[in-house]
Amino acid sequence: MDDTKLLNIKSGQTITGVIAFLFSILAIGFIAVYGLPGRLSFVFVLACLALLLSIIKTDFALIVLIFSMLLSPELRVGQITGRQVVIRADDIMLFIVFFGWLAKMAIYKELGLLRTSALNTPILTYISICIISSLIGISRGQINLKETVFYILKYFEYFLLFFMVTNNIKDTRQIKIFIYALISVCFIIGLYAWQLHLLGVTRVTAPFEGEAGEANTLAGYLLLMMATIGGLIIHSSYKLRLLLLGLLVFIIPPFLFTLSRGAWFAFIPMYLSFLIISKRAKIALLFILIIAVLILPWSLPGFVKTRIKYTFVPGKTYNIYGKSITFDESTIRRVESWSYAFKKWQKRPILGYGVPAGIVTDNQYGRVLRETGIVGFMAFVWLMMMIFRVAYYAYRFSGDDFSRGIALGFLCGFIGLLVHGLSSEVFIIIRIMEPFWFLAAIVSRLPEVSVSGAKDTSILFKY
Numbered sequence: 001m002d003d004t005k006l007l008n009i010k011s012g013q014t015i016t017g018v019i020a021f022l023f024s025i026l027a028i029g030f031i032a033v034y035g036l037p038g039r040l041s042f043v044f045v046l047a048c049l050a051l052l053l054s055i056i057k058t059d060f061a062l063i064v065l066i067f068s069m070l071l072s073p074e075l076r077v078g079q080i081t082g083r084q085v086v087i088r089a090d091d092i093m094l095f096i097v098f099f100g101w102l103a104k105m106a107i108y109k110e111l112g113l114l115r116t117s118a119l120n121t122p123i124l125t126y127i128s129i130c131i132i133s134s135l136i137g138i139s140r141g142q143i144n145l146k147e148t149v150f151y152i153l154k155y156f157e158y159f160l161l162f163f164m165v166t167n168n169i170k171d172t173r174q175i176k177i178f179i180y181a182l183i184s185v186c187f188i189i190g191l192y193a194w195q196l197h198l199l200g201v202t203r204v205t206a207p208f209e210g211e212a213g214e215a216n217t218l219a220g221y222l223l224l225m226m227a228t229i230g231g232l233i234i235h236s237s238y239k240l241r242l243l244l245l246g247l248l249v250f251i252i253p254p255f256l257f258t259l260s261r262g263a264w265f266a267f268i269p270m271y272l273s274f275l276i277i278s279k280r281a282k283i284a285l286l287f288i289l290i291i292a293v294l295i296l297p298w299s300l301p302g303f304v305k306t307r308i309k310y311t312f313v314p315g316k317t318y319n320i321y322g323k324s325i326t327f328d329e330s331t332i333r334r335v336e337s338w339s340y341a342f343k344k345w346q347k348r349p350i351l352g353y354g355v356p357a358g359i360v361t362d363n364q365y366g367r368v369l370r371e372t373g374i375v376g377f378m379a380f381v382w383l384m385m386m387i388f389r390v391a392y393y394a395y396r397f398s399g400d401d402f403s404r405g406i407a408l409g410f411l412c413g414f415i416g417l418l419v420h421g422l423s424s425e426v427f428i429i430i431r432i433m434e435p436f437w438f439l440a441a442i443v444s445r446l447p448e449v450s451v452s453g454a455k456d457t458s459i460l461f462k463y
Contacts, residue, residue, distance in 0.1 A: 058168050059177070061097045065161075066181045068093055069434040070189050070221065073208045088208070088430070091157065098160050115166045117444050118390050122383040123159050129376040130155060130355050137354025151356045154430060158437045165441035171449050172403065175442055179232075179406060182435060186225040187247060193218065193254030204257040206431055216362075216424045219263030220432040222255045223420060224413040227270055228439065231409020234274070234281045235401040259307045262334075262362075262423030270416030277395070278408060334362050334423050341366030349373055364421035367428070387414060387440060394446040403450035410439045 072088050130152060137143040169175060193204040205213030206221065226248060233244045255263070275285045341363065345352065352373035368380045391414060395407035417436070420426050427433060 058097075058164075059174060062165065062168065062178065063181050065093055065097055066178065066435075066438065067185055069438075070185055070206055070431055071208070091430070094157055094161060094434075098164055115163075115445075117166055118386050119162065119383070119440070119444060122379065122386045123162070126372075126376065126379040126383050127155060127159060129351070129372050129379050133351040133372045133376060134354035136351060142348075143354045143356065148355055151428075154428065155355070157430065158433045161434060162437045162441045165438055166444055169442065169445045169449060172400065175406070175446070175449065176402065178438070178442060179228075182225070182438070183229065183244075183247065186222075186229070186251060189218070189221070190247075190251040190254050193251075193257055197254070197257045203259045204254060214429075215258040216260045216262065216426075217429050217431050219255060219258040219260035220417060220420055220424060220426050220429065221435065222251055222258070223263050223266055223270065223416050224410075224432065224436060224439070226251060226255065226267075227274075227413030227416060228406065228409035230274060231407070231412065232402070232405040234278055234408065235405030256301065256304055259303070260424075261307060262420055264304075264308075265423075266416045266420035269419045270412050273412040273415045274408070277392075277411060337363040337366050341370050344370045345373065351375055362424050364425050364427050367425050384418065390440075390444050394443045398446045399450040403446045406439070407443050407446055410443045413439075 072093075134143065134148045134152060138145055138148060165178075189206060192207050196204040203213070203215040204218060205215050206218045209217070229244050229248050229251075233241050233248065236244065255267075271285075271289065275282065275289065278285065350373045352369065352371045355371045365377075369377050372379070388411070391407055391411040395404055395411055398404045398407055414436075417426050417432070
Protein backbone atom coordinates (compact mmCIF):
# COMPACT_ATOMS: atom_id res chain seq x y z
CA MET A 1 0.00 0.00 0.00
CA ASP A 2 1.51 3.41 -0.98
CA ASP A 3 2.04 6.25 1.52
CA THR A 4 -0.79 8.38 0.10
CA LYS A 5 -3.43 5.63 0.47
CA LEU A 6 -2.15 4.81 3.97
CA LEU A 7 -2.39 8.48 4.95
CA ASN A 8 -5.95 8.66 3.56
CA ILE A 9 -7.01 5.61 5.57
CA LYS A 10 -5.51 7.00 8.79
CA SER A 11 -7.21 10.36 8.19
CA GLY A 12 -10.48 8.58 7.47
CA GLN A 13 -10.21 6.59 10.69
CA THR A 14 -9.60 9.74 12.69
CA ILE A 15 -12.51 11.64 11.10
CA THR A 16 -15.01 8.78 11.43
CA GLY A 17 -13.95 8.11 15.01
CA VAL A 18 -14.42 11.75 16.01
CA ILE A 19 -17.82 11.99 14.25
CA ALA A 20 -19.09 8.76 15.81
CA PHE A 21 -17.85 9.77 19.28
CA LEU A 22 -19.51 13.19 19.08
CA PHE A 23 -22.76 11.65 17.84
CA SER A 24 -22.78 9.21 20.75
CA ILE A 25 -22.18 12.00 23.28
CA LEU A 26 -25.00 14.08 21.76
CA ALA A 27 -27.36 11.09 21.79
CA ILE A 28 -26.65 10.26 25.44
CA GLY A 29 -27.05 13.95 26.29
CA PHE A 30 -30.45 13.96 24.56
CA ILE A 31 -31.58 11.06 26.77
CA ALA A 32 -30.33 12.82 29.90
CA VAL A 33 -32.17 16.06 29.08
CA TYR A 34 -35.46 14.81 27.64
CA GLY A 35 -35.66 11.33 29.15
CA LEU A 36 -36.91 8.10 27.61
CA PRO A 37 -38.55 4.97 29.08
CA GLY A 38 -35.98 2.75 30.80
CA ARG A 39 -35.90 -0.08 28.29
CA LEU A 40 -35.99 2.29 25.30
CA SER A 41 -33.11 4.32 26.78
CA PHE A 42 -31.07 1.15 27.12
CA VAL A 43 -31.74 0.19 23.49
CA PHE A 44 -30.96 3.73 22.33
CA VAL A 45 -27.59 3.74 24.11
CA LEU A 46 -26.77 0.32 22.62
CA ALA A 47 -27.69 1.61 19.16
CA CYS A 48 -25.34 4.56 19.57
CA LEU A 49 -22.61 2.20 20.73
CA ALA A 50 -23.28 -0.04 17.73
CA LEU A 51 -22.98 2.94 15.37
CA LEU A 52 -19.70 3.95 16.98
CA LEU A 53 -18.32 0.41 16.74
CA SER A 54 -19.54 -0.20 13.19
CA ILE A 55 -17.69 2.84 11.91
CA ILE A 56 -14.51 2.38 13.90
CA LYS A 57 -14.34 -1.43 14.12
CA THR A 58 -17.08 -3.39 12.35
CA ASP A 59 -15.90 -6.69 13.88
CA PHE A 60 -16.81 -5.49 17.38
CA ALA A 61 -20.22 -4.31 16.18
CA LEU A 62 -20.90 -7.72 14.62
CA ILE A 63 -19.95 -9.48 17.87
CA VAL A 64 -22.38 -7.23 19.77
CA LEU A 65 -24.97 -8.11 17.15
CA ILE A 66 -24.34 -11.85 17.63
CA PHE A 67 -25.10 -11.56 21.35
CA SER A 68 -28.18 -9.41 20.69
CA MET A 69 -29.69 -11.98 18.28
CA LEU A 70 -31.03 -14.18 21.09
CA LEU A 71 -30.46 -11.96 24.11
CA SER A 72 -32.18 -8.69 23.20
CA PRO A 73 -35.45 -7.32 24.66
CA GLU A 74 -38.60 -6.58 22.68
CA LEU A 75 -40.44 -3.26 22.29
CA ARG A 76 -44.14 -3.23 21.46
CA VAL A 77 -44.79 -0.43 18.98
CA GLY A 78 -48.30 -1.18 17.70
CA GLN A 79 -50.71 -3.81 16.48
CA ILE A 80 -51.66 -5.28 13.10
CA THR A 81 -54.47 -7.71 12.34
CA GLY A 82 -54.95 -8.67 15.96
CA ARG A 83 -51.28 -9.27 16.78
CA GLN A 84 -48.69 -7.08 18.46
CA VAL A 85 -46.03 -5.39 16.35
CA VAL A 86 -42.78 -6.07 18.15
CA ILE A 87 -39.40 -4.52 17.40
CA ARG A 88 -36.42 -6.11 19.08
CA ALA A 89 -33.21 -4.40 20.07
CA ASP A 90 -31.24 -6.37 17.49
CA ASP A 91 -33.63 -5.13 14.74
CA ILE A 92 -32.59 -1.59 15.57
CA MET A 93 -28.95 -2.47 16.05
CA LEU A 94 -28.73 -4.34 12.75
CA PHE A 95 -29.91 -1.32 10.78
CA ILE A 96 -27.68 1.01 12.82
CA VAL A 97 -24.65 -1.23 12.18
CA PHE A 98 -25.61 -1.44 8.51
CA PHE A 99 -25.77 2.34 8.09
CA GLY A 100 -22.50 2.71 9.98
CA TRP A 101 -21.00 0.15 7.63
CA LEU A 102 -22.33 2.13 4.63
CA ALA A 103 -20.67 5.24 6.02
CA LYS A 104 -17.43 3.34 6.32
CA MET A 105 -17.79 2.11 2.73
CA ALA A 106 -18.27 5.71 1.58
CA ILE A 107 -15.02 6.76 3.23
CA TYR A 108 -13.02 3.68 2.22
CA LYS A 109 -14.24 3.30 -1.35
CA GLU A 110 -11.72 0.56 -2.02
CA LEU A 111 -13.69 -1.75 0.30
CA GLY A 112 -16.61 -1.98 -2.15
CA LEU A 113 -20.31 -2.34 -1.39
CA LEU A 114 -21.20 -5.94 -2.27
CA ARG A 115 -18.75 -8.81 -2.40
CA THR A 116 -19.36 -11.26 -5.24
CA SER A 117 -21.24 -14.34 -4.09
CA ALA A 118 -23.30 -17.07 -5.69
CA LEU A 119 -26.15 -16.12 -3.33
CA ASN A 120 -26.37 -12.46 -4.35
CA THR A 121 -28.51 -12.95 -7.46
CA PRO A 122 -30.98 -15.46 -5.90
CA ILE A 123 -31.38 -13.22 -2.85
CA LEU A 124 -32.00 -10.07 -4.88
CA THR A 125 -34.35 -11.98 -7.20
CA TYR A 126 -36.44 -13.36 -4.35
CA ILE A 127 -36.71 -10.07 -2.46
CA SER A 128 -37.60 -8.25 -5.71
CA ILE A 129 -40.42 -10.73 -6.37
CA CYS A 130 -41.67 -10.24 -2.79
CA ILE A 131 -41.79 -6.46 -3.33
CA ILE A 132 -43.48 -6.67 -6.75
CA SER A 133 -46.03 -9.19 -5.51
CA SER A 134 -46.74 -7.05 -2.45
CA LEU A 135 -47.20 -3.86 -4.48
CA ILE A 136 -49.72 -5.67 -6.69
CA GLY A 137 -51.46 -7.06 -3.60
CA ILE A 138 -51.69 -3.60 -2.03
CA SER A 139 -53.11 -2.10 -5.24
CA ARG A 140 -55.79 -4.82 -5.27
CA GLY A 141 -56.60 -4.35 -1.61
CA GLN A 142 -55.52 -7.93 -0.80
CA ILE A 143 -52.99 -6.96 1.90
CA ASN A 144 -52.37 -4.08 4.29
CA LEU A 145 -49.59 -1.56 3.59
CA LYS A 146 -48.45 -1.36 7.24
CA GLU A 147 -48.23 -5.12 7.57
CA THR A 148 -46.36 -5.38 4.28
CA VAL A 149 -43.75 -2.80 5.25
CA PHE A 150 -43.23 -4.53 8.59
CA TYR A 151 -42.69 -7.98 7.05
CA ILE A 152 -40.62 -6.84 4.06
CA LEU A 153 -38.26 -5.01 6.43
CA LYS A 154 -37.87 -8.28 8.34
CA TYR A 155 -36.89 -10.05 5.11
CA PHE A 156 -34.46 -7.25 4.30
CA GLU A 157 -32.79 -7.66 7.70
CA TYR A 158 -31.61 -11.18 6.99
CA PHE A 159 -30.13 -10.31 3.63
CA LEU A 160 -28.52 -7.08 4.86
CA LEU A 161 -26.82 -9.14 7.55
CA PHE A 162 -25.54 -11.59 4.93
CA PHE A 163 -24.12 -8.85 2.69
CA MET A 164 -22.52 -7.02 5.61
CA VAL A 165 -20.83 -10.11 7.06
CA THR A 166 -19.54 -11.36 3.69
CA ASN A 167 -17.98 -7.97 3.02
CA ASN A 168 -16.35 -7.81 6.43
CA ILE A 169 -14.72 -11.27 6.59
CA LYS A 170 -11.09 -11.28 5.51
CA ASP A 171 -9.42 -14.18 7.33
CA THR A 172 -10.02 -17.29 9.43
CA ARG A 173 -9.13 -15.44 12.65
CA GLN A 174 -12.28 -13.35 12.27
CA ILE A 175 -14.32 -16.44 11.49
CA LYS A 176 -13.13 -18.21 14.63
CA ILE A 177 -14.01 -15.20 16.78
CA PHE A 178 -17.51 -15.05 15.29
CA ILE A 179 -18.05 -18.81 15.66
CA TYR A 180 -16.91 -18.80 19.28
CA ALA A 181 -19.25 -15.87 19.95
CA LEU A 182 -22.17 -17.80 18.40
CA ILE A 183 -21.29 -20.87 20.49
CA SER A 184 -21.07 -18.74 23.66
CA VAL A 185 -24.57 -17.40 23.02
CA CYS A 186 -25.79 -20.97 22.51
CA PHE A 187 -24.35 -21.93 25.91
CA ILE A 188 -26.15 -18.97 27.56
CA ILE A 189 -29.42 -19.95 25.87
CA GLY A 190 -28.91 -23.51 27.11
CA LEU A 191 -28.48 -22.24 30.69
CA TYR A 192 -31.65 -20.17 30.36
CA ALA A 193 -33.63 -23.15 29.02
CA TRP A 194 -32.38 -25.39 31.83
CA GLN A 195 -33.43 -22.74 34.36
CA LEU A 196 -36.95 -22.57 32.90
CA HIS A 197 -37.24 -26.34 32.97
CA LEU A 198 -36.09 -26.58 36.60
CA LEU A 199 -38.62 -23.89 37.50
CA GLY A 200 -41.37 -26.11 36.11
CA VAL A 201 -42.01 -24.46 32.72
CA THR A 202 -43.67 -27.04 30.46
CA ARG A 203 -42.24 -25.81 27.14
CA VAL A 204 -39.05 -23.76 27.29
CA THR A 205 -38.48 -20.76 25.01
CA ALA A 206 -35.71 -18.28 24.26
CA PRO A 207 -35.27 -15.19 26.47
CA PHE A 208 -37.46 -12.10 25.89
CA GLU A 209 -40.15 -14.03 24.00
CA GLY A 210 -43.05 -12.36 25.79
CA GLU A 211 -45.62 -14.05 28.01
CA ALA A 212 -46.57 -16.87 25.62
CA GLY A 213 -43.19 -17.50 24.00
CA GLU A 214 -42.59 -19.72 20.99
CA ALA A 215 -40.95 -23.07 21.71
CA ASN A 216 -40.63 -23.89 17.99
CA THR A 217 -38.34 -20.89 17.57
CA LEU A 218 -35.93 -22.11 20.24
CA ALA A 219 -36.09 -25.63 18.81
CA GLY A 220 -35.18 -24.44 15.32
CA TYR A 221 -32.31 -22.34 16.68
CA LEU A 222 -30.95 -25.26 18.73
CA LEU A 223 -31.29 -27.58 15.73
CA LEU A 224 -29.03 -25.26 13.70
CA MET A 225 -26.52 -24.80 16.51
CA MET A 226 -26.37 -28.52 17.36
CA ALA A 227 -25.52 -29.22 13.73
CA THR A 228 -22.84 -26.49 13.71
CA ILE A 229 -21.30 -27.85 16.89
CA GLY A 230 -21.52 -31.40 15.51
CA GLY A 231 -19.60 -30.40 12.39
CA LEU A 232 -16.87 -28.82 14.50
CA ILE A 233 -16.68 -31.93 16.72
CA ILE A 234 -15.99 -34.09 13.67
CA HIS A 235 -13.32 -31.67 12.35
CA SER A 236 -11.48 -30.42 15.45
CA SER A 237 -8.58 -31.15 17.76
CA TYR A 238 -8.97 -33.52 20.70
CA LYS A 239 -9.25 -30.81 23.40
CA LEU A 240 -11.72 -28.70 21.45
CA ARG A 241 -13.68 -31.83 20.57
CA LEU A 242 -14.18 -32.71 24.25
CA LEU A 243 -15.30 -29.15 25.05
CA LEU A 244 -17.76 -29.04 22.16
CA LEU A 245 -19.03 -32.54 22.94
CA GLY A 246 -19.78 -31.39 26.48
CA LEU A 247 -21.70 -28.39 25.12
CA LEU A 248 -23.66 -30.63 22.73
CA VAL A 249 -24.66 -32.95 25.59
CA PHE A 250 -25.65 -29.87 27.60
CA ILE A 251 -28.02 -28.42 24.96
CA ILE A 252 -29.70 -31.65 23.81
CA PRO A 253 -32.04 -31.71 26.86
CA PRO A 254 -33.20 -28.08 26.22
CA PHE A 255 -33.91 -29.16 22.64
CA LEU A 256 -36.17 -31.87 24.09
CA PHE A 257 -37.67 -29.44 26.62
CA THR A 258 -39.12 -27.39 23.73
CA LEU A 259 -41.56 -30.26 23.02
CA SER A 260 -41.34 -29.33 19.34
CA ARG A 261 -42.26 -32.47 17.41
CA GLY A 262 -41.44 -30.81 14.09
CA ALA A 263 -37.89 -30.05 15.24
CA TRP A 264 -37.50 -33.53 16.73
CA PHE A 265 -38.49 -35.03 13.41
CA ALA A 266 -36.12 -32.66 11.56
CA PHE A 267 -33.26 -33.89 13.75
CA ILE A 268 -33.42 -37.29 11.99
CA PRO A 269 -32.59 -36.06 8.44
CA MET A 270 -30.08 -33.66 9.95
CA TYR A 271 -28.24 -36.54 11.61
CA LEU A 272 -28.51 -38.76 8.53
CA SER A 273 -26.97 -35.89 6.51
CA PHE A 274 -23.86 -36.10 8.69
CA LEU A 275 -23.72 -39.84 8.05
CA ILE A 276 -24.04 -39.42 4.28
CA ILE A 277 -22.01 -36.24 3.62
CA SER A 278 -19.23 -36.39 6.20
CA LYS A 279 -15.92 -37.81 5.07
CA ARG A 280 -14.91 -38.53 8.63
CA ALA A 281 -16.31 -40.44 11.63
CA LYS A 282 -18.77 -42.45 9.53
CA ILE A 283 -18.28 -45.57 11.63
CA ALA A 284 -18.75 -43.61 14.87
CA LEU A 285 -21.87 -41.89 13.49
CA LEU A 286 -23.32 -45.22 12.33
CA PHE A 287 -22.56 -46.82 15.69
CA ILE A 288 -24.30 -43.98 17.57
CA LEU A 289 -27.31 -44.32 15.25
CA ILE A 290 -27.61 -48.07 15.85
CA ILE A 291 -27.31 -47.64 19.63
CA ALA A 292 -29.90 -44.85 19.57
CA VAL A 293 -32.38 -46.96 17.60
CA LEU A 294 -31.93 -49.84 20.07
CA ILE A 295 -32.16 -47.95 23.37
CA LEU A 296 -34.20 -44.78 22.73
CA PRO A 297 -37.63 -46.47 22.77
CA TRP A 298 -36.94 -47.46 26.40
CA SER A 299 -34.73 -44.57 27.54
CA LEU A 300 -36.62 -41.50 26.28
CA PRO A 301 -37.89 -39.21 29.06
CA GLY A 302 -41.56 -39.59 29.94
CA PHE A 303 -42.47 -36.10 28.71
CA VAL A 304 -41.02 -36.89 25.26
CA LYS A 305 -43.02 -40.13 24.98
CA THR A 306 -46.17 -38.31 26.11
CA ARG A 307 -45.64 -35.57 23.54
CA ILE A 308 -45.15 -38.09 20.73
CA LYS A 309 -48.23 -40.06 21.78
CA TYR A 310 -50.23 -36.82 21.88
CA THR A 311 -49.87 -36.65 18.09
CA PHE A 312 -52.37 -39.47 17.78
CA VAL A 313 -55.00 -38.43 20.34
CA PRO A 314 -58.56 -38.13 19.00
CA GLY A 315 -58.96 -35.11 16.78
CA LYS A 316 -59.57 -36.00 13.15
CA THR A 317 -59.15 -39.21 11.19
CA TYR A 318 -57.40 -39.42 7.81
CA ASN A 319 -57.28 -42.36 5.44
CA ILE A 320 -53.65 -42.93 4.41
CA TYR A 321 -52.90 -45.84 2.10
CA GLY A 322 -56.06 -47.64 3.24
CA LYS A 323 -55.36 -47.16 6.95
CA SER A 324 -57.30 -44.80 9.24
CA ILE A 325 -54.98 -42.61 11.32
CA THR A 326 -56.14 -40.08 13.92
CA PHE A 327 -54.16 -36.91 14.65
CA ASP A 328 -54.41 -34.22 17.33
CA GLU A 329 -55.59 -30.68 16.50
CA SER A 330 -52.06 -29.22 16.21
CA THR A 331 -50.99 -31.86 13.70
CA ILE A 332 -54.29 -31.47 11.83
CA ARG A 333 -53.67 -27.75 11.37
CA ARG A 334 -50.28 -28.46 9.86
CA VAL A 335 -51.68 -31.12 7.52
CA GLU A 336 -54.54 -28.88 6.43
CA SER A 337 -52.19 -25.92 5.89
CA TRP A 338 -51.12 -27.57 2.63
CA SER A 339 -54.73 -27.71 1.43
CA TYR A 340 -55.30 -24.10 2.54
CA ALA A 341 -52.17 -22.88 0.75
CA PHE A 342 -53.04 -24.74 -2.46
CA LYS A 343 -56.60 -23.37 -2.53
CA LYS A 344 -55.35 -19.81 -1.97
CA TRP A 345 -52.62 -20.23 -4.57
CA GLN A 346 -55.09 -21.38 -7.24
CA LYS A 347 -56.77 -17.98 -7.12
CA ARG A 348 -53.49 -16.05 -7.57
CA PRO A 349 -51.12 -18.63 -9.14
CA ILE A 350 -48.48 -16.35 -10.73
CA LEU A 351 -47.42 -13.81 -8.08
CA GLY A 352 -49.65 -14.69 -5.13
CA TYR A 353 -51.21 -12.22 -2.73
CA GLY A 354 -48.12 -10.38 -1.51
CA VAL A 355 -46.35 -10.29 1.86
CA PRO A 356 -47.91 -11.21 4.27
CA ALA A 357 -50.79 -13.25 2.84
CA GLY A 358 -53.33 -14.47 5.35
CA ILE A 359 -52.99 -16.33 8.62
CA VAL A 360 -49.97 -18.13 10.07
CA THR A 361 -50.12 -21.73 8.84
CA ASP A 362 -46.93 -23.22 10.34
CA ASN A 363 -45.72 -24.21 6.89
CA GLN A 364 -42.88 -22.33 5.23
CA TYR A 365 -43.48 -23.60 1.71
CA GLY A 366 -47.21 -22.99 1.78
CA ARG A 367 -46.56 -19.45 2.96
CA VAL A 368 -44.12 -18.72 0.13
CA LEU A 369 -46.60 -20.12 -2.39
CA ARG A 370 -49.44 -17.98 -1.03
CA GLU A 371 -47.37 -14.83 -0.81
CA THR A 372 -45.42 -14.88 -4.08
CA GLY A 373 -47.11 -17.49 -6.29
CA ILE A 374 -45.26 -19.97 -8.46
CA VAL A 375 -42.75 -17.31 -9.58
CA GLY A 376 -41.68 -16.51 -6.03
CA PHE A 377 -41.77 -20.17 -5.03
CA MET A 378 -39.34 -21.07 -7.81
CA ALA A 379 -37.08 -18.19 -6.77
CA PHE A 380 -37.20 -19.46 -3.18
CA VAL A 381 -36.31 -22.99 -4.32
CA TRP A 382 -33.44 -21.56 -6.39
CA LEU A 383 -32.14 -19.69 -3.34
CA MET A 384 -32.32 -22.85 -1.19
CA MET A 385 -30.49 -24.85 -3.87
CA MET A 386 -27.73 -22.25 -4.09
CA ILE A 387 -27.31 -22.22 -0.31
CA PHE A 388 -26.86 -26.01 -0.42
CA ARG A 389 -24.42 -25.71 -3.32
CA VAL A 390 -22.31 -23.03 -1.64
CA ALA A 391 -22.19 -24.94 1.66
CA TYR A 392 -21.29 -28.23 0.00
CA TYR A 393 -18.56 -26.56 -2.04
CA ALA A 394 -17.18 -24.93 1.11
CA TYR A 395 -17.08 -28.31 2.83
CA ARG A 396 -15.23 -29.95 -0.04
CA PHE A 397 -12.70 -27.23 -0.80
CA SER A 398 -12.00 -25.27 2.39
CA GLY A 399 -8.36 -25.51 3.31
CA ASP A 400 -8.44 -26.36 7.03
CA ASP A 401 -10.36 -28.62 9.41
CA PHE A 402 -12.06 -25.81 11.34
CA SER A 403 -13.51 -24.37 8.14
CA ARG A 404 -14.65 -27.79 6.93
CA GLY A 405 -16.32 -28.40 10.28
CA ILE A 406 -18.29 -25.14 10.04
CA ALA A 407 -19.35 -25.90 6.48
CA LEU A 408 -20.40 -29.46 7.31
CA GLY A 409 -22.37 -28.40 10.38
CA PHE A 410 -24.11 -25.56 8.54
CA LEU A 411 -24.97 -27.83 5.60
CA CYS A 412 -26.54 -30.52 7.79
CA GLY A 413 -28.29 -27.91 9.93
CA PHE A 414 -29.69 -26.34 6.75
CA ILE A 415 -31.10 -29.72 5.69
CA GLY A 416 -32.69 -30.06 9.12
CA LEU A 417 -34.29 -26.60 8.82
CA LEU A 418 -35.65 -27.46 5.37
CA VAL A 419 -37.51 -30.38 6.96
CA HIS A 420 -38.52 -28.26 9.97
CA GLY A 421 -40.08 -25.86 7.45
CA LEU A 422 -42.80 -28.45 6.81
CA SER A 423 -44.23 -27.71 10.27
CA SER A 424 -43.03 -24.16 10.94
CA GLU A 425 -42.46 -20.91 9.03
CA VAL A 426 -38.83 -21.32 9.95
CA PHE A 427 -37.25 -19.15 7.23
CA ILE A 428 -38.98 -15.97 8.40
CA ILE A 429 -38.38 -16.38 12.16
CA ILE A 430 -35.82 -13.77 13.10
CA ARG A 431 -34.24 -15.67 16.01
CA ILE A 432 -33.45 -18.55 13.67
CA MET A 433 -32.69 -16.58 10.52
CA GLU A 434 -30.20 -14.11 11.99
CA PRO A 435 -27.80 -16.85 13.16
CA PHE A 436 -28.56 -18.78 9.95
CA TRP A 437 -27.66 -15.94 7.58
CA PHE A 438 -24.64 -15.00 9.70
CA LEU A 439 -23.39 -18.57 9.31
CA ALA A 440 -24.33 -18.57 5.61
CA ALA A 441 -22.15 -15.50 5.10
CA ILE A 442 -19.24 -17.17 6.91
CA VAL A 443 -19.61 -20.38 4.90
CA SER A 444 -19.76 -18.51 1.59
CA ARG A 445 -16.36 -16.98 2.37
CA LEU A 446 -14.61 -20.10 3.67
CA PRO A 447 -13.05 -21.39 0.43
CA GLU A 448 -11.39 -18.03 -0.22
CA VAL A 449 -10.10 -17.20 3.26
CA SER A 450 -9.26 -20.63 4.73
CA VAL A 451 -5.69 -21.88 4.63
CA SER A 452 -4.69 -23.02 1.11
CA GLY A 453 -8.39 -22.74 0.11
CA ALA A 454 -9.91 -23.79 -3.18
CA LYS A 455 -7.81 -23.54 -6.29
CA ASP A 456 -10.74 -22.48 -8.43
CA THR A 457 -13.75 -20.72 -6.87
CA SER A 458 -15.30 -19.74 -10.19
CA ILE A 459 -17.82 -22.59 -9.88
CA LEU A 460 -19.48 -20.64 -7.07
CA PHE A 461 -20.43 -17.82 -9.40
CA LYS A 462 -21.91 -19.90 -12.22
CA TYR A 463 -25.66 -20.07 -12.10
